[in-house]
Amino acid sequence: xxxxxxxxxxxxxxxxxxxxxxxxxxxxxxxxxxxxxxxxxxxxxxxxxxxxxxxxxxxxxxxxxxxxxxxxxxxxxxxxxxxxxxxxxxxxxxxxxxxxxxxxxxxxxxxxxxxxxxxxxxxxxxxxxxxxxxxxxxxxxxxxx
Amino acid sequence: xxxxxxxxxxxxxxxxxxxxxxxxxxxxxxxxxxxxxxxxxxxxxxxxxxxxxxxxxxxxxxxxxxxxxxxxxxxxxxxxxxxxxxxxxxxxxxxxxxxxxxxxxxxxxxxxxxxxxxxxxxxxxxxxxxxxxxxxxxxxxxxxxxxxxxxxxxxxxxxxxxxxxxxxxxxxxxxxxxxxxxxxxxxxxxxxxxxxxxxxxxxxxxxxxxxxxxxxxxxxxxxxxxxxxxxxxxxxxxxxxxxxxxxxxxxxxxxxxxxxxxxxxxxxxxxxxxxxxxxxxxxxxxxxxxxxxxxxxxxxxxxxxxxxxxxxxxxxxxxxxxxxxxxxxxxxxxxxxxxxxxxxxxxxxxxxxxxxxxxxxxxxxxxxxxxxxxxxxxxxxxxxxxxxxxxxxxxxxxxxxxxxx
Amino acid sequence: xxxxxxxxxxxxxxxxxxxxxxxxxxxxxxxxxxxxxxxxxxxxxxxxxxxxxxxxxxxxxxxxxxxxxxxxxxxxxxxxxxxxxxxxxxxxxxxxxxxxxxxxxxxxxxxxxxxxxxxxxxxxxxxxxxxxxxxxxxxxxxx
Numbered sequence: 001x002x003x004x005x006x007x008x009x010x011x012x013x014x015x016x017x018x019x020x021x022x023x024x025x026x027x028x029x030x031x032x033x034x035x036x037x038x039x040x041x042x043x044x045x046x047x048x049x050x051x052x053x054x055x056x057x058x059x060x061x062x063x064x065x066x067x068x069x070x071x072x073x074x075x076x077x078x079x080x081x082x083x084x085x086x087x088x089x090x091x092x093x094x095x096x097x098x099x100x101x102x103x104x105x106x107x108x109x110x111x112x113x114x115x116x117x118x119x120x121x122x123x124x125x126x127x128x129x130x131x132x133x134x135x136x137x138x139x140x141x142x143x144x145x
Numbered sequence: 146x147x148x149x150x151x152x153x154x155x156x157x158x159x160x161x162x163x164x165x166x167x168x169x170x171x172x173x174x175x176x177x178x179x180x181x182x183x184x185x186x187x188x189x190x191x192x193x194x195x196x197x198x199x200x201x202x203x204x205x206x207x208x209x210x211x212x213x214x215x216x217x218x219x220x221x222x223x224x225x226x227x228x229x230x231x232x233x234x235x236x237x238x239x240x241x242x243x244x245x246x247x248x249x250x251x252x253x254x255x256x257x258x259x260x261x262x263x264x265x266x267x268x269x270x271x272x273x274x275x276x277x278x279x280x281x282x283x284x285x286x287x288x289x290x291x292x293x294x295x296x297x298x299x300x301x302x303x304x305x306x307x308x309x310x311x312x313x314x315x316x317x318x319x320x321x322x323x324x325x326x327x328x329x330x331x332x333x334x335x336x337x338x339x340x341x342x343x344x345x346x347x348x349x350x351x352x353x354x355x356x357x358x359x360x361x362x363x364x365x366x367x368x369x370x371x372x373x374x375x376x377x378x379x380x381x382x383x384x385x386x387x388x389x390x391x392x393x394x395x396x397x398x399x400x401x402x403x404x405x406x407x408x409x410x411x412x413x414x415x416x417x418x419x420x421x422x423x424x425x426x427x428x429x430x431x432x433x434x435x436x437x438x439x440x441x442x443x444x445x446x447x448x449x450x451x452x453x454x455x456x457x458x459x460x461x462x463x464x465x466x467x468x469x470x471x472x473x474x475x476x477x478x479x480x481x482x483x484x485x486x487x488x489x490x491x492x493x494x495x496x497x498x499x500x501x502x503x504x505x506x507x508x509x510x511x512x513x514x515x516x517x518x519x520x521x522x523x524x525x526x527x528x529x530x531x532x533x534x535x536x537x538x539x540x541x542x543x544x545x546x547x548x549x550x
Numbered sequence: 551x552x553x554x555x556x557x558x559x560x561x562x563x564x565x566x567x568x569x570x571x572x573x574x575x576x577x578x579x580x581x582x583x584x585x586x587x588x589x590x591x592x593x594x595x596x597x598x599x600x601x602x603x604x605x606x607x608x609x610x611x612x613x614x615x616x617x618x619x620x621x622x623x624x625x626x627x628x629x630x631x632x633x634x635x636x637x638x639x640x641x642x643x644x645x646x647x648x649x650x651x652x653x654x655x656x657x658x659x660x661x662x663x664x665x666x667x668x669x670x671x672x673x674x675x676x677x678x679x680x681x682x683x684x685x686x687x688x689x690x691x692x693x
Contacts, residue, residue, distance in 0.1 A: 056468035076379030102360035130614035214574030277584035
């Protein structure tokens, strides 16, 4: 697939996006609300054929952001799905592990350090924090310095 | 819940001579076959991403160099590339070449280390001693350039800290020639050894389909036919200027991954030689006054696979968020796919083929349903070596050392 | 000098413990066995169980999860034994000081179970193999 074809494929899911940001030639950000991130990620992985890289979770004051980084290696592009979780009281998002086993640990880790619930995750147990780490304390939240 | 499984559990966890918990990997076995795997990390979690938020941008490379000691050039490189992207900073040409040379030297000693460890697991201790001996000249070269055998501290936002003196190039080329000859011997010995073929082929197979589902990178992916390499796909440093090949093998077994690593060493030597010849003059750093608000992604091909860093800035002098993706973190779960159905004698080797950090592979134990250790790491190692010995016997080669071949 | 100390000094058997490290120190420890450094000619041997060890080579910052395990390994090691804190992390948690999951350094965790523990420090990031050999020999000579 060349660059034009990629752009054309990405525009197929335009209705699920808030915006498409092209930071550089090889860095594309797809902004969306949390409830659309599952469909967009599935589309990128299964339809476009992107490689899953990692998920960055950010406590961004007024919301949580989950950045799903994908790579389209043939063009050397990094396509990041930036999902906004507006509910700070009970942040939750649909897990992508069911179709992407690679995401299993990554979502468990974000659950540990940011306290985000991943709905329908097959195994959402503690991964990286110690057994005796207090529940409800999320180290990567901004209110924990 | 996995905890209620009644079958014996193979625990791949921090070395503990007694019973109770097993951290890291818990494998369920049926007889002598692996049927399931569960993982419990935490042992090594140091909270690095949070520390990053309290450091200034220029201090972070020293921190991330120590995420994993054997990828200690790749992590800071991916990080500074992320910051350079966000700040639109272009390092000078010479810096890009120095970065390339340091990173390829790291790849060479990392792959040779791996070959030694794999030899150790199957009972070829001559290979282990030999490989780790021939790693040393590479570490010496790195020490002469950067001042340290590991944790080089050589990259910064905007360029490099230490230069490679032009009069150092002849010495480097001479050492690389020596290493290349030794590696030719070793590679030929591995490719010609019927015992190694029998011991490593068909073991720990990761199919191409699973390699994609588990999003693995590096030799773990390329040894399963997935032809990805950040150096070619999204060229950084000076890789776009050099002539080299991406090495892949389709079989997906331990042998394929060993071959990929061995052949990559030759590509690395080739790249360093070219880079030394083409090394441009000029400064190795450009001044960076401030980091504006924004975000950037940087990735590098570490010896184990893709290292990916995401950095967000709010215009201050510290990162607001710094995400670190170590290659092993994403490669290791694929152990689930490559280990299931395999024999426990092959567990150490299959895990090693994924090339996690050395300490991870040390943490092995078999535990029964009452959480009593039935086999510890020592025993699993013994099982692995016994299997090799049996194969040698079948070939009528018992007692033969590798250097005799 | 007791025969135990004498035998320890003659040929120390060491057990390696990683309490949360980047692996550089661990690799340099394994390097000690390899031809360039070859510590076995000094009688220093890496053993597979703390029950057989005279000394512990401890790397890492001691993460929260690792702390109880480190203490358990120390208890299992017959006394007298020397605890070598290897590297900047082992000595004082190095660059990870103050991190939320770090409860070390090593000496603090060991002293919780034995305030009179014999502890030696080999700094470096990582300490060169020569430095580790020198540190082990030096520590044993003052015992």
